[in-house]
Amino acid sequence: MIEVIGEPGSSEYQAAILVRDALARAWRGIDTSPPEEEHVKIASSVKLSGQKVSDVDVVVAGLFRTRRYIVPRSNAKDMDGNSIVGTKVRVKSFIVAVEVKDHSSGAMRIEAGAVKVKYPDGWKSATDQNDAQRHSLVGHFRDTTGSNPWVYRCLTLLGIPELPRTRGIPQPPAGAVPSNFDALQFLMAAASVLGIRKSGGEHTISSGSEELMEKVLTDGLFQELRPSNLDRKRMDRIGSRPQLARELASLLGSNRVHLRGHGGTGKTILLLQAAYEAFVERGTRSLVLTYNTALAADIQRTIALMGIPSDGDAGGITVRTVMSFMYSWLAHLGFGKDGEIDLRNYEHDCGEANEYFANGAVGQQEVDAIKKAHPSEFGFDAILVDEAQDWPQPEADLLARLYGGNAIALADGFSQLVRGKATDWRSSVIGEPKDGERSLRDGLRMKASLAKFANALADEVGLQWKVTPSVEAPGGRIIVRIGRYSEMEALQRDVLASAIKAGNMPIDLLHCVPPSEVRASGDQRSSALAGAFRQNGWTAWDAVDEATRRTFPRSGDAFRIVQYESCRGLEGWITVLDGLDESWELARKGMAGGLSNGQPQIEAAEAAAWLWIMIPLTRPIDTVIITLRNPGSRLGQVIEGIARRLPDIVDFER
Structure with missing residues (x-):
């Protein structure tokens, strides 16, 4: 099976189709074979997050469980420099970062095995750009799979029908193909950058084990991005x-x-x-x-x-x-x-x-x-x-x-x-x-009642803090419950139903959790809330884990979960602030660190903690759900007092 992901109409998508057609011509039936036997995914205009380079024109990934071979025709060498012309090369799997260039031959230079292209501000190395994309793709898959797959690279030069030759050898000798390429040219151009490796007695093109490649092929990078x-x-x-x-x-x-x-x-x-x-x-x-x-x-x-x-x-x-x-x-x-x-x-x-x-x-x-x-x-x-x-x-x-x-x-x-x-x-x-x-000064994110609640809390604890409630966005709900949100399944389902009724998706919700809700296993971290969601058959972008945090959620069905220190700048149609009193207490202790125990220092630490708590309180758009571990805590008492004064907008249930 061959799948192409992307929006038609661009040079990147055109290149993706060219790769698809080349592979389909090379091995009859590969485009319709069961994915359990042969599976190729080709994504155009790929966006990465958390890497030095964000854009990759085309990413090609394939896993062949059947035996597929190519036979190099010319100028092919293995990693030891030995010629492998006429030798069968097994294609087990591959990941290729493809850079697409439309430049004509007059706007292109090929020097020392590298391709440079001309722009208004001068000549730039397309080869270096492609290599940087390769490194970023390795970093992305390291974050999402926990492993380091072997990633190949290849320039697709759509502006020229064939590569120039020097003494009969195409230039550059590796890492690039013209617009009229076939599968052999594409795979050899990619694999020959560092030479073909030998494995199990035969020359092989492989980007990793079957288990690793299965993870790569299910990576969110190959999902269609659909806006909520x-x-x-x-x-x-x-x-x-x-x-x-x-x-x-x-x-x-x-x-x-x-x-x-x-x-x-x-x-x-x-x-x-x-x-x-x-x-x-x-x-x-x-x-x-x-x-x-x-x-x-x-x-x-x-x-x-x-x-x-x-x-x-x-x-x-x-x-x-x-x-x-x-x-x-x-x-x-x-x-x-x-x-x-x-x-x-x-x-x-x-x-x-x-x-x-x-x-x-x-x-x-x-x-x-x-x-x-x-x-x-x-x-x-x-x-x-x-x-x-x-x-x-x-x-x-x-x-x-x-x-x-x-x-x-x-x-x-x-x-x-x-x-x-x-x-x-x-x-x-x-x-x-x-x-x-x-x-x-205007509160643009929050509905009016949420801004009023934030202003009331700031006023109650003596902060010089105020936003102007939006007259264009009336309404908004504040729901306060006692306990752990991960154990409130009925409320979770009500929240999801409310969001969907308003035309939103799970990704539009934001969940903030304190450290007590985070578990570590080796280098990976996970939240109890993500575990609860998965038990319900839901998916989660569990960004309490550092590697997950570096990639953005690609599915609209994923609930977003972050720790409090990662919530600044984010927003949610419905925002859940789980264990907000615990988070406030941790902030207070952190601010007090290194200070003497005198009353002025204690008051300064509390004031700083109240200022900090205004950050998560200003993340919601329509609804904020606050869970408290201890209603008798300092923050719990303040919120309960506001609930008594503003019962029309605060739903406080012990």
């Missing part, structure tokens, strides 16, 4: 091109943009709206940086659904986690030992890099050279910083040195500090215009 109701609303908001977003888009990359506001006021969405507008109007390539791996995956899902390129030469939007991105820069600046960066010295290394700049040991010439050599990884016109108030200062200073203060746009959630003192970003734009500064 909430996805569509988010996509519509990003693509709506409001006037404020247009104003900010005109400043992106050249003037500092700085958005300030409490949680739920739409900072991240407004930045994405501006980035999308700049991409559409000017071909701007923007990078979104966030500490929250789950949020990075969430934004990547939206970008994928909208079909916005991440690594395109015509602009787009890329999402990376902050430390992953800065690690890459530190390594290229010479602070990595054998490609590795010591986590314990991360801030120190950022500070030392800043000193190198200040002393003239590193300058703009070196930075420009790195960007030119690695355009997909570092070549951005604008940098969008999420939760900008919470960056370590040396890290923020280094980013400003690398891209300039004016190229950086900030979403600043004041009163949402987690790591301590607020970050100073102003020093990188001293004396510059402040045309891009905006303060956001």
